[in-house]
Amino acid sequence: MRLFHETHIDFMGKRxxxxxxxxITLVIGLAAVFVRGVSFGIDFLGGTxxxxxxxxxxxxxxxxxxxxxxxLGRSEIKTFGSDRDILIRTSEQAPGTTMGDMMRETLKGSxxxxxxxxxxxxxxxxxxxxxxxxxxxxxxxxxxxxxxxYIGFRxxxxxxxxxxxxxxxxxxxxxxxxxxLNGLSPYLNLEMTQTMVAAFLTLxxxxxxxxxxxxxxxxxxxxxxxxxDLKTIMNKSINQTLSRxxxxxxxxxxVLIVLLLFGGEVNRGFAFAFLIGTISGTYSSVYVASxxxxxxxxxxxxxxxxxxxxx
Amino acid sequence: MRKxxxxxxxxxxxxxxxxxxxxxxxxxxKYTRELRGLRGEDSLKYVDRNENAIRDARIKRLKLGLDxxxxxxxxxxxxxxxxxxxxxxxxDDNFNxxxxxxxxxxxxxxxxxxxxxxxxxxxxxxxxxxxxxNIRDSDDDIISNxxxxxxxxxxxxxxxxxxxxxxxxxxxxxxxxxxxxxxIVELPGVSKESEVRQLLQGTALLEFKLLKxxxxxxxxxxxxxxxxxxxxxxxxxxxxxxxxxxxxPTGRKDTAAATAxxxxxxxxxxxxxxxxxxxxxxxxxxxxxxxxGGEAYVAEEDRDKVTRLLNRDDVKHLIPSDVEFLWSAKHxxxxxxxxxxxxxxxxxxxxxTGGVITTARATIDPNTNxxxxxxEMNSEGxxxxxxxxxxxxxxxxxxxxDKAVFSSPVVxxxxxxxxxxxxxxxxxxxxxxxxxxxxxxxxxxxxEIIEQRNVGPSLGEDSISQGLFSTILSFVAIVLFxxxxxxxxxxxxxxxxxxxxxxxxGVLAGFQATLTLPGIAGIILTIGMAVDANVLIYERIRExxxxxxxxxxxxxxxxSKAFHAIFDSNITTFFSGVILYQFGTGPVQxxxxxxxxxxxASMFSAIVITRVIFEVMMERGATAINFG
Numbered sequence: 033m034r035l036f037h038e039t040h041i042d043f044m045g046k047r048x049x050x051x052x053x054x055x056i057t058l059v060i061g062l063a064a065v066f067v068r069g070v071s072f073g074i075d076f077l078g079g080t081x082x083x084x085x086x087x088x089x090x091x092x093x094x095x096x097x098x099x100x101x102x103x104l105g106r107s108e109i110k111t112f113g114s115d116r117d118i119l120i121r122t123s124e125q126a127p128g129t130t131m132g133d134m135m136r137e138t139l140k141g142s143x144x145x146x147x148x149x150x151x152x153x154x155x156x157x158x159x160x161x162x163x164x165x166x167x168x169x170x171x172x173x174x175x176x177x178x179x180x181x182y183i184g185f186r187x188x189x190x191x192x193x194x195x196x197x198x199x200x201x202x203x204x205x206x207x208x209x210x211x212x213l214n215g216l217s218p219y220l221n222l223e224m225t226q227t228m229v230a231a232f233l234t235l236x237x238x239x240x241x242x243x244x245x246x247x248x249x250x251x252x253x254x255x256x257x258x259x260x261d262l263k264t265i266m267n268k269s270i271n272q273t274l275s276r277x278x279x280x281x282x283x284x285x286x287v288l289i290v291l292l293l294f295g296g297e298v299n300r301g302f303a304f305a306f307l308i309g310t311i312s313g314t315y316s317s318v319y320v321a322s323x324x325x326x327x328x329x330x331x332x333x334x335x336x337x338x339x340x341x342x343x
Numbered sequence: 344m345r346k347x348x349x350x351x352x353x354x355x356x357x358x359x360x361x362x363x364x365x366x367x368x369x370x371x372x373k374y375t376r377e378l379r380g381l382r383g384e385d386s387l388k389y390v391d392r393n394e395n396a397i398r399d400a401r402i403k404r405l406k407l408g409l410d411x412x413x414x415x416x417x418x419x420x421x422x423x424x425x426x427x428x429x430x431x432x433x434x435d436d437n438f439n440x441x442x443x444x445x446x447x448x449x450x451x452x453x454x455x456x457x458x459x460x461x462x463x464x465x466x467x468x469x470x471x472x473x474x475x476x477n478i479r480d481s482d483d484d485i486i487s488n489x490x491x492x493x494x495x496x497x498x499x500x501x502x503x504x505x506x507x508x509x510x511x512x513x514x515x516x517x518x519x520x521x522x523x524x525x526x527i528v529e530l531p532g533v534s535k536e537s538e539v540r541q542l543l544q545g546t547a548l549l550e551f552k553l554l555k556x557x558x559x560x561x562x563x564x565x566x567x568x569x570x571x572x573x574x575x576x577x578x579x580x581x582x583x584x585x586x587x588x589x590x591x592p593t594g595r596k597d598t599a600a601a602t603a604x605x606x607x608x609x610x611x612x613x614x615x616x617x618x619x620x621x622x623x624x625x626x627x628x629x630x631x632x633x634x635x636g637g638e639a640y641v642a643e644e645d646r647d648k649v650t651r652l653l654n655r656d657d658v659k660h661l662i663p664s665d666v667e668f669l670w671s672a673k674h675x676x677x678x679x680x681x682x683x684x685x686x687x688x689x690x691x692x693x694x695x696t697g698g699v700i701t702t703a704r705a706t707i708d709p710n711t712n713x714x715x716x717x718x719e720m721n722s723e724g725x726x727x728x729x730x731x732x733x734x735x736x737x738x739x740x741x742x743x744x745d746k747a748v749f750s751s752p753v754v755x756x757x758x759x760x761x762x763x764x765x766x767x768x769x770x771x772x773x774x775x776x777x778x779x780x781x782x783x784x785x786x787x788x789x790x791e792i793i794e795q796r797n798v799g800p801s802l803g804e805d806s807i808s809q810g811l812f813s814t815i816l817s818f819v820a821i822v823l824f825x826x827x828x829x830x831x832x833x834x835x836x837x838x839x840x841x842x843x844x845x846x847x848x849g850v851l852a853g854f855q856a857t858l859t860l861p862g863i864a865g866i867i868l869t870i871g872m873a874v875d876a877n878v879l880i881y882e883r884i885r886e887x888x889x890x891x892x893x894x895x896x897x898x899x900x901x902x903s904k905a906f907h908a909i910f911d912s913n914i915t916t917f918f919s920g921v922i923l924y925q926f927g928t929g930p931v932q933x934x935x936x937x938x939x940x941x942x943x944a945s946m947f948s949a950i951v952i953t954r955v956i957f958e959v960m961m962e963r964g965a966t967a968i969n970f971g
Binding site for chain 1: 410418420449450451791792793794795796797798799801802805806809810812813816817820821824828860861863864867868870871872874875878879882886904907908911912913914915916917918919920922923925926927928930931934935938
């Protein structure tokens with residue numbers, strides 16, 4: 033069975049259109065980050081987070097007024113999956129686990145005929161929150177550098193650079209979209225947590241897969257079709273590998289959709305981020321990376337010709 | 344067939360190895376299910392009968408992360424600021440304001456807290472010796488002293504926590520030091536978090552208790568033994584190797600009467616195992632020591648059983664009201680690969696409690712070249728200590744921390760002035776441990792919980808079932824796709840995928856690694872990624888076949904030409920996994936681990952296993968394989 037018969041799409045010819053599309057998506061994403069800010073999970077904020085399962089559903093307002101009595105009325109309170117499960121989060125710090133204890137005691141008193149069990153309780157001290165934020169940034173930068181070096185080493189340096197630019201583009205688009213869509217549905221929790229950062233890091237490594245497939249074919253075709261120009265070769269390579277890139281991404285998209293729908297609350301944010309990233313990644317490897325190599329090579333050639341002409 | 348033989352052997356060996364590693368997990372779940380169906384007495388009997396097998400399966404099974412089995416993860420850190428506050432003399436407003444500054448800056452600074460501390464003092468031009476140590480001490484001296492104090496505090500904290508967690512009886516707890524200042528404690532399956540938090544935060548209780556006279560101890564044990572034998576309570580641990588009498592340690596004073604009592608007890612034990620167990624249900628497990636010290640030795644695996652027996656209401660009546668039993672904190676010796684702990688009988692009321700110790704030090708006695716621990720007490724402690732030691736010469740006093748006995752030396756002389764010396768340790772490490780224990784009673788450096796993650800068991804169960812369901816569903820989806828799109832080739836790829844998952848789980852079990860909820864996501868992701876290698880190969884094969892190559896040539900070309908792309912793309916994802924493993928904690932690390940193992944396994948199955956299958960098919964005469 034074939035979904036992609038021999039295609040002859042002029043990808044490189046139309047690249048200016050697609051540069052524009054990329055830029056627009058990036059701008060929207062960054063605007064979202066700017067306007068809505070990044071919502072951090074408790075991993076990075078520090079504080080205490082409590083998830084309780086009540087016997088019967090409780091209106092959030094009631095919980096808030098109960099907590100207000102101990103000065104925690106401004107905590108973040110929302111549902112966690114079903115409406116019996118309540119998530120309470122505050123970024124105020126207290127020694128040890130006193131914050132969590134206090135919350136539970138207060139709620140037990142206020143809702144004496146509606147008992148609850150603790151599904152999850154996290155407390156992150158201020159120092160740990162800072163360290164996790166710092167480490168997350170380091171990890172992303174480290175991964176990008178490692179990949180740039182590796183690709184530059186296996187192909188040519190300019191390929192390494194453009195691959196990383198494409199990756200950076202993917203990360204920013206995903207980041208922006210997550211910020212934009214966070215909280216759209218009560219079931220979609222896209223806050224920045226350690227798991228989300230894991231999604232980004234894995235995405236960076238995985239996105240290169242498509243890029244490598246295209247680069248590998250370009251390299252092979254450069255050896256075979258010595259007489260043709262770069263633009264034609266690139267077009268040929270992308271067309272030849274189109275089914276490959278789309279199907280490999282397709283299989284991952286398939287499992288991610290399963291994970292998104294059935295994988296549970298904890299993995300949902302991860303699945304969503306990875307999904308967006310994979311789609312963006314496929315597009316960027318087909319386009320952004322190769323197009324930039326083409327433009328860079330043509331630019332270099334023009335410069336060389338200018339120098340020769342002047343000489 | 345010949346050239347593929349090695350490959351086939353490797354594949355079969357890997358499969359068998361994976362199954363071998365995963366077998367305990369299967370057995371463990373079987374036992375758990377059976378136990379859940381039994382009640383009360385029946386379940387106890389079942390546990391006794393199969394105790395070894397159950398324990399074995401539990402140890403070797405696939406470890407589930409805290410987010411899947413429920414439990415608690417706590418990171419503790421020495422609260423250096425509190426320590427600085429508590430050990431300073433003449434605290435004044437200046438001091439307090441500097442401390443507040445330090446606290447604020449320390450949260451987001453990369454510099455160590457003590458260095459910030461030193462800097463702030465220097466900025467204000469005040470010498471540290473104003474609040475610490477001697478007037479002649481330089482700032483650097485004081486800082487290095489304080490540094491040592493905080494490192495000691497962490498060691499103390501670890502010992503105390505280890506001791507307490509041990510007694511609380513958590514299965515598979517993990518206690519590790521992180522860096523120089525932090526302790527990570529993981530307690531799977533813990534449900535009463537409030538109790539456990541007490542465990543981790545309260546101050547340690549150091550007590551000095553008198554050991555009962557040996558004749559009394561032996562009599563108690565004998566009475567219990569006879570009572571239990573009369574009731575017909577047996578404790579058969581079938582299939583155990585014969586329990587030879589464990590050898591006793593040296594260096595105990597004994598009285599003639601006590602030795603006789605011990606010998607008569609031991610002489611009563613008849614020859615055969617089962618008979619022994621039946622006639623002496625208690626003494627079979629708790630072997631009285633040979634030297635007449637009044638204690639008994641119990642193998643590690645029998646400790647719980649003995650505790651259970653001694654906690655029975657009817658047995659409790661046999662123990663005098665002023666007596667209690669205590670376990671040694673560490674095992675005393677190892678015999679035939681089993682660790683033996685000591686059961687002590689002590690006077691319930693402590694003679695002295697730990698607040699009186701001012702300092703302790705492990706060192707080598709210059710006269711005897713043996714390790715000793717010297718300790719000093721405050722004035723009121725010294726008075727009491729003189730009285731106690733004077734009244735109990737040649738008797739033994741147990742040094743008890745949080746209800747576990749760390750040492751039980753003999754009182755040789757009356758000790759005046761509170762400076763004592765404890766001897767009888769095997770090596771300097773034991774002495775250091777005792778030093779830590781003695782100092783623990785007065786803890787100037789409190790340990791604070793800086794991170795805590797607690798997952799309730801119901802969330803854990805939900806997560807497991809969701810994880811299982813999504814894994815199966817994604818597997819089915821991929822299998823269907825591959826068969827529809829790549830026909831027979833796809834079917835073979837699916838077979839390889841099955842092996843893939845088997846290998847991942849087998850490696851996790853074999854390395855005793857932990858499976859977490861993100862880890863399950865990692866497996867699902869691997870399912871999606873694993874077939875990518877197959878896709879690359881098959882697309883290439885299709886391409887080559889169209890140019891008119893034979894089946895064999897097309898397959899060869901497909902595998903060799905696609906290899907570079909497969910390798911490069913998988914390696915980059917692998918790199919991500921490595922960096923993620925370094926950066927993440929707990930569940931995220933579990934994900935990174937399954938990702939890396941998954942990539943390695945999928946490369947193996949896509950390149951080696953499918954190739955072998957194709958080769959075998961071609962040798963059997965296949966001339967055309969449908970690649971869709």
